[in-house]
Amino acid sequence: MNFNKEPMQTETLISKDPIASECIRISGSEAIVRSLIAEGVDVLYGYPGGAIMPVYDALYHFKDQLHHVLTRHEQGATHAAQGYARISGKVGVAIATSGPGATNLVTGIADAQIDSTPLVCITGQVTSSLLGSDAFQETDIIGISTPVTKWNHQITKASEIPEVIAKAFYIARSGRPGPVLIDITKDAQFETLDFTYQKCTGIRSYSPEPQIDPLAINKAAALINKAKKPLVVWGQGVILSGAETAFKAVIEKAGLPSAWTILGASAIETSHPLNVGMVGMHGNYAPNILTNECDVLIAIGMRFDDRVTGHLESYARQAKVIHFEIDPAEINKNVTADVAVLGDAKKTLEALLPMLVQNTHESWRGRFAALYQIEYDEIIQKDLFPTKEGLTMGEVIHKINTFSKGDAAIVSDVGQHQMIACRYAKFRQTKSNITSGGLGTMGFALPAAIGAKMAAPEREVVAVIGDGGYQMTIQELGTIFQTKAAVKIVLLNNNFLGMVRQWQQLFFDKRYAATELINPDFGMIANAYHIPAQKVTVRADLDAAVMTMMAHDGPYFLEVVVAPEANVFPMIPSGASVSDIRLS
């Protein structure tokens, strides 16, 4: 069917079987929609515009099979697709027009790239004859997105569509996942092709999973079995490979105290006796201190980010390092591995398990308990059970834990509240901590929570956001209103860009340059979108407010006014060693 001359008139003209058993003659735009359905996509997030209109017209005809969510900004579309992907493990899909539509996707794409989130983004592009002519809404999105995509490709002929989309999904989800962008010129959307769809199963230049070397597994097992003071640091790789069960079996058998990076959180339950907390800048005291005392450091599916390692030259120098990793480029990138175990974490951990000797490491684990007690007395107790005036972020998270029983997925934004949420949220199931780790994208949480709720409607999804980040994507309240996505929004309002203010206090002699916010009435804004809202300013009201929110069937907005100049501790000052972590 040619959209140019003869727009689709009736739905009956279109076969609704996305994968036609025989080849059918259809437009490029319809091929795009059918290809998405063939890949199992049930929802996509986007925003229409000139260069993508043919695809929107095709979406209209398939709206019973493919649910399009109209976000209020394209950045919201990528973050929603990320939230969808992170909670479900499936590929998130975002779609936008050329020019500003495409550039607005970029922040979410960059976030997905650094946090290994599988996304397929589709952008419209000006007609191929106009490419490079500075046409209306033309931008070189291939050039712009190259450094922040796992792969990208421009389609100028309809016949390329099925194969390229199949490749896009394969690349996005295989190996170390990541975002892929497909830019499709408007003429390719109009042009017809003979459509059949075949899923991609391999690309000759691309080996997503390195072959597992049994020798490396042997060496790793020998080191772990010999270790007197082992420490595991796991990351999102455990979740991405679905290795949670194997991981738990490994640490339980060998009695390995295990700490997590921010993106690794929730892979095993918070209450697990071997879970010794978070590493990194605002992580827990014990695993940071003991990183510089352990004799074998076992890194699993993590990449030694600088927020995890602190000063690299004084990071775990005494330890033998074993690095389980799927991406060969991560080996020896920041920390030199004595043993590199390449491969998918689930497979390598399953291979490792039978070679491990049963152990408990009781006295070594006692060190973690003793240091935890120090942190508890100095910090945790004051955060979770404060007695002084002024609400703490920690007590709000504690209440959410209480009323959700640890079953909620927590979607956090970026800043102080994020560190507090990740430190204190109690998780009982995997894929429950959704946050912007590597890129630190303020504005991530609200749209990501929408995507998460849609991918897992049976789960409670609580977005915990600061007053700065909230206002970066606050327009997505419109998406919540329109879709009725039952997201619980908790705004921790300190009327500051809190993390920057904290640094200004500690390192810039309290010169609060551009960090104080004069905020609007957030409750009224939520109400304008017909979202019920509540504001808590005193401790006595917190309990009932959180309970009301959690019991509410539908979206809900809770603002908690917290102490304006509270700081997040412990803290490893920038450039300091992990063992120089400060309690105050």
Add this chain to the structure above:
Amino acid sequence: METQIERFTISIYTENNVGLLNRISAIFQRRHVNIESISSSASEIEAVSRFTILVAITEANMKKIIGQIEKQVEVIRAFYHTDEETIYQESCLFKISSDLLFDERQIQNIVKESNARIVTVNREFFVLEKSGRRHEVDLLYRELKPFGIMQFVRSGRIAVTKEKMNITHLLDKFTQE
């Protein structure tokens, strides 16, 4: 830490796709590494392209960059070699006024001694081609400069390795497909 800056010749075998050059050069740009020369051509494997890139960096950084290049979906393999491990050449062209060829006898001697080749001669100009190492090309340039050079251009380095390139098994796999 390996902190010594060395010169490396990088050989990258890739699919022949639009935009790949951008993707590869972005990896150097991100790390603030200047590319001294770059050339792209067909390789010994059918439908596989080969980039030859010259950089001066530490070996530690070189290894990390190779890892990030190999990670790209359309890159088949990437290797790096030192000058001692490769046979390498550059090529250059000089466009010089034809009068000089007849008026300045010394030019004929320079051409002969440098093993340069005259590609074409007409009434107005002649074109001289020379392949060799960088210092040979530089020497010829210095010798010809006083007579006046109308145009000069030099190619990037191209190189083959002394040892076998460890890509034969891939080649076999590809031809089976």
